[in-house]
Amino acid sequence: MKTLLTTTVLLLAGVLGVALGWSMLDLPAAALQLPAEVKTQLGVSGVTHPVTAVLLNFRGYDTLLEIAVLLLALLAILVLPQATPGGDRGPAPANPMLQSVARLLTPLMLLVAGYVLWAGAHRPGGAFQAGAVLAGAGVLLHLAGLLPPWASPGRALRVGLAFGLLVFIAVAAAVMLQGNLLQYPPAWAGALILLVEACLTVSLALVLAGLYLALTDTSVQQ
Amino acid sequence: MIFDLLLVTALLVSAVHALSTPDLFRAVVLFIVFGLLMALAWARLNAPDIALAEAAIGAGLTGALLLDALGHLHRKRRERSP
Amino acid sequence: MSTALLYAFAGTALFVVGVAALILQAHLLRKILAFNFMGNGVFLVLVGLGQRSGVPDPVPQAMVLTGIVVALAATALALALARRLLDLNGEMRLPEEEIVRDRLDV
Numbered sequence: 001m002k003t004l005l006t007t008t009v010l011l012l013a014g015v016l017g018v019a020l021g022w023s024m025l026d027l028p029a030a031a032l033q034l035p036a037e038v039k040t041q042l043g044v045s046g047v048t049h050p051v052t053a054v055l056l057n058f059r060g061y062d063t064l065l066e067i068a069v070l071l072l073a074l075l076a077i078l079v080l081p082q083a084t085p086g087g088d089r090g091p092a093p094a095n096p097m098l099q100s101v102a103r104l105l106t107p108l109m110l111l112v113a114g115y116v117l118w119a120g121a122h123r124p125g126g127a128f129q130a131g132a133v134l135a136g137a138g139v140l141l142h143l144a145g146l147l148p149p150w151a152s153p154g155r156a157l158r159v160g161l162a163f164g165l166l167v168f169i170a171v172a173a174a175v176m177l178q179g180n181l182l183q184y185p186p187a188w189a190g191a192l193i194l195l196v197e198a199c200l201t202v203s204l205a206l207v208l209a210g211l212y213l214a215l216t217d218t219s220v221q222q
Numbered sequence: 223m224i225f226d227l228l229l230v231t232a233l234l235v236s237a238v239h240a241l242s243t244p245d246l247f248r249a250v251v252l253f254i255v256f257g258l259l260m261a262l263a264w265a266r267l268n269a270p271d272i273a274l275a276e277a278a279i280g281a282g283l284t285g286a287l288l289l290d291a292l293g294h295l296h297r298k299r300r301e302r303s304p
Numbered sequence: 305m306s307t308a309l310l311y312a313f314a315g316t317a318l319f320v321v322g323v324a325a326l327i328l329q330a331h332l333l334r335k336i337l338a339f340n341f342m343g344n345g346v347f348l349v350l351v352g353l354g355q356r357s358g359v360p361d362p363v364p365q366a367m368v369l370t371g372i373v374v375a376l377a378a379t380a381l382a383l384a385l386a387r388r389l390l391d392l393n394g395e396m397r398l399p400e401e402e403i404v405r406d407r408l409d410v
């Protein structure tokens with residue numbers, strides 16, 4: 001019975017795969033040439049890298065909603081009761097080599113994150129990569145025992161978490177006074193995008209690190 | 223083109239292996255390997271932003287989350303069977 | 305066949321392998337892994353099909369960038385729920401699925 005189920009599922013999956021692949025073979029050329037359109041509009045977008053322009057200017061609404069979704073996921077994780085409450089989480093065991101490596105790497109990671117954020121305007125980079133590197137630094141610090149896990153976030157942390165989303169919404173609403181939603185005036189577009197990206201980086205780093213820190217329980221004995 | 227064929231083969235083999243191996247730790251490690259191979263694939267597709275993000279998020283943070291969950295599972299199992 | 309189309313096919317294969325594993329595997333951690341593989345397959349199809357004429361296209365790349373971060377958040381939430389199930393039930397399996405599998409003798 002088990003092998004019958006397995007073979008049926010595998011066969012159906014194979015048929016699905018072949019059907020999808022076959023339908024991709026003779027697609028006509030796209031009617032709308034988006035790369036050319038992005039290139040023509042790149043001048044008014046405020047940045048010179050097309051992906052950043054699309055992410056934060058042309059389709060900024062998607063990014064706004066994405067930050068909201070991330071925050072929602074973190075809230076859902078924080079709401080779940082954990083088996084070991086924050087009270088009896090002891091400190092992680094001290095491993096001196098890991099700690100010295102973490103202390104050495106963290107300033108470098110901060111520098112890399114800052115550079116990637118700044119460079120997102122004219123080369124590959126941007127807020128998401130910088131936020132991910134910062135979150136990685138946070139996870140590394142936690143694994144070395146230098147950063148305690150989150151029992152429940154205090155006020156400063158909560159403000160930091162919501163900060164990026166609030167700044168983005170504020171910018172989007174302020175711009176609406178003289179145009180549509182998220183339609184940056186071309187003279188200010190570069191500065192506005194940098195402001196939004198910087199706040200997004202901080203917030204994103206806190207959210208992504210929080211996804212990890214809120215889940216771990218450091219009842220690790222060595 | 224040969225490099226692309228090899229990369230695609232490596233991606234599929236690591237995916238199938240990760241999903242069919244009975245050892246969970248090996249599955250998570252193969253998932254991290256898959257993430258790094260995906261970063262290479264994104265670089266081949268002229269998408270360096272996605273390559274950066276995949277290496278940091280897909281391989282790094284997701285791998286850390288999965289390993290942490292696996293450690294929790296092992297600890298629970300050890301607590302239950304003394 | 306351009307290289308981008310080859311990656312689109314690879315994405316399809318990944319997606320299909322992920323779907324099969326999602327159905328066949330019982331352990332929740334493996335289901336989460338399968339879901340991640342499916343997501344990566346879809347991202348490859350998005351960018352591969354969009355760039356099948358060879359020109360790098362920034363719009364699907366931005367969409368995939370968004371997708372990777374959201375997939376991470378979804379995985380974290382799924383892992384938190386699986387851990388809660390582990391704390392309550394003692395193992396990372398869905399009780400309804402256990403009943404169905406017992407009845408089918410699988």
